[in-house]
Amino acid sequence: MTITIKYFGLIADITNASEELFNLEKSDFTTTDLMQQLHEKYTGLQNVSFAIAVNKSITASEINLKNNDTIALLPPFAGG
Amino acid sequence: MEHSKRYARQMALPEIGSLGQQKILNAKVLVIGAGGLGCPVLQMLAASGVGTLGIVDGDVVDITNLHRQLLYTTDDCGTKKVDAAANAIHKINSDVKVNVYPEFISENNIATIVKGYEILLDCTDTIATRYLINDISVHLGKPMIYASIHKFEGQISVFNYQNGPTYRCLFPEKNSYEVPNCVTTGVLGVLPNTLGMLQATEALKIILEIGEVLSGKLLIYNALNLSFNELEFSLNEEQIHIGTKKGKQLESSNMQNHEVSKELFLDFCSNENYTIIDLREVHEIPKLDYKNIINISFLEIENHLSNFNKDQPIILFCQSGIRSKKAVDLFLENGFTNITHLQKGIQNVQLEVI
Numbered sequence: 001m002t003i004t005i006k007y008f009g010l011i012a013d014i015t016n017a018s019e020e021l022f023n024l025e026k027s028d029f030t031t032t033d034l035m036q037q038l039h040e041k042y043t044g045l046q047n048v049s050f051a052i053a054v055n056k057s058i059t060a061s062e063i064n065l066k067n068n069d070t071i072a073l074l075p076p077f078a079g080g
Numbered sequence: 081m082e083h084s085k086r087y088a089r090q091m092a093l094p095e096i097g098s099l100g101q102q103k104i105l106n107a108k109v110l111v112i113g114a115g116g117l118g119c120p121v122l123q124m125l126a127a128s129g130v131g132t133l134g135i136v137d138g139d140v141v142d143i144t145n146l147h148r149q150l151l152y153t154t155d156d157c158g159t160k161k162v163d164a165a166a167n168a169i170h171k172i173n174s175d176v177k178v179n180v181y182p183e184f185i186s187e188n189n190i191a192t193i194v195k196g197y198e199i200l201l202d203c204t205d206t207i208a209t210r211y212l213i214n215d216i217s218v219h220l221g222k223p224m225i226y227a228s229i230h231k232f233e234g235q236i237s238v239f240n241y242q243n244g245p246t247y248r249c250l251f252p253e254k255n256s257y258e259v260p261n262c263v264t265t266g267v268l269g270v271l272p273n274t275l276g277m278l279q280a281t282e283a284l285k286i287i288l289e290i291g292e293v294l295s296g297k298l299l300i301y302n303a304l305n306l307s308f309n310e311l312e313f314s315l316n317e318e319q320i321h322i323g324t325k326k327g328k329q330l331e332s333s334n335m336q337n338h339e340v341s342k343e344l345f346l347d348f349c350s351n352e353n354y355t356i357i358d359l360r361e362v363h364e365i366p367k368l369d370y371k372n373i374i375n376i377s378f379l380e381i382e383n384h385l386s387n388f389n390k391d392q393p394i395i396l397f398c399q400s401g402i403r404s405k406k407a408v409d410l411f412l413e414n415g416f417t418n419i420t421h422l423q424k425g426i427q428n429v430q431l432e433v434i
Binding site for chain 2: 006008009010012013018049051053056057058060072074075076077078079080
């Protein structure tokens with residue numbers, strides 16, 4: 001399956017991209033699995049607090065991902 | 081007559097009309113932070129005719145502010161932001177009553193300052209302050225219009241609107257993360273202005289009770305590709321509970337001794353939301369010349385309690401703080417809930433500013 005990941009704010013600075021496609025061979029894949037992969041890929045993520053949205057809805061619980069899902073990683077901004 | 085002319089173009093909208101304009105004129109809005117977000121918010125709300133605007137900021141105008149904070153001019157550098165903002169607003173629309181609080185919002189002053197305002201605008205630049213504003217807004221049941229920026233991106237949402245989701249529901253508090261602000265990352269001048277305009281829009285919609293308020297949704301704007309993303313989030317009971325509890329603590333620590341510091345006292349004297357009662361005898365000096373100060377001798381005060389509402393904000397003072405402290409107890413015994421007195425009395429206040 002293919003999922004799209006959107007990065008915002010400080011997280012886009014760390015990943016150096018605002019959007020990224022992930023092709024996964026597994027069909028059984030959750031948001032927790034994804035976070036594990038992302039933390040391995042981008043070690044800077046461990047210093048950042050962020051909320052996770054699946055298909056535009058922010059969730060605190062683990063969710064099974066499906067083909068064509070869009071996941072957003074959203075940190076709080078501080079500036080004003 | 082002059083009113084209807086000044087606001088004619090917005091009153092021409094059937095959703096506003098003269099009734100809506102009256103709602104705007106009656107509104108009391110607190111803007112916390114008079115920087116990149118606060119400036120456009122204040123400009124727009126003042127021009128729209130919001131009756132009372134409170135401005136909280138402890139900073140002075142710096143030349144590095146001027147590329148984005150359009151209330152200020154080169155001549156304002158070095159002066160207090162709240163004073164420069166109040167002057168600028170007076171030129172935009174002298175109908176607006178402006179209350180200034182020349183201090184940074186903190187756990188020591190927030191509960192006292194927000195009372196008397198219906199809507200709180202979070203235009204600050206630190207995460208810790210946003211939690212403070214969230215907690216007091218949840219506890220006191222006031223909507224909080226939030227925005228913040230990072231480089232070319234901005235976020236906006238309305239928290240605690242009609243018991244809707246709050247800042248903590250979106251971002252539960254975690255320890256030890258540092259989030260960069262404009263000083264460290266830089267900022268494009270137009271960006272906070274765009275976000276501030278959206279905040280002002282939400283404030284007017286809440287005042288006018290029109291449209292759909294951005295509650296339970298976070299809008300993320302990216303100036304570089306001109307994209308808007310909207311994410312939904314829902315109410316989290318546990319986070320509401322944390323906010324309510326902390327907000328209550330903020331209020332009780334503010335009010336525990338029912339005391340107002342000398343620094344805050346003079347601000348309140350020029351804030352018409354407060355009734356200030358001078359308990360001294362006629363011969364005692366110095367006299368204070370503010371419209372909202374009334375003189376009722378300590379010996380007479382008991383006979384005048386029925387003249388006041390039990391939830392209206394009242395501040396008492398005397399010469400040294402002894403009579404006013406006794407009078408606070410008297411008001412409390414009679415069911416008054418919003419009563420404070422000037423710590424150590426008027427003799428402790430430097431009056432050369434008057």
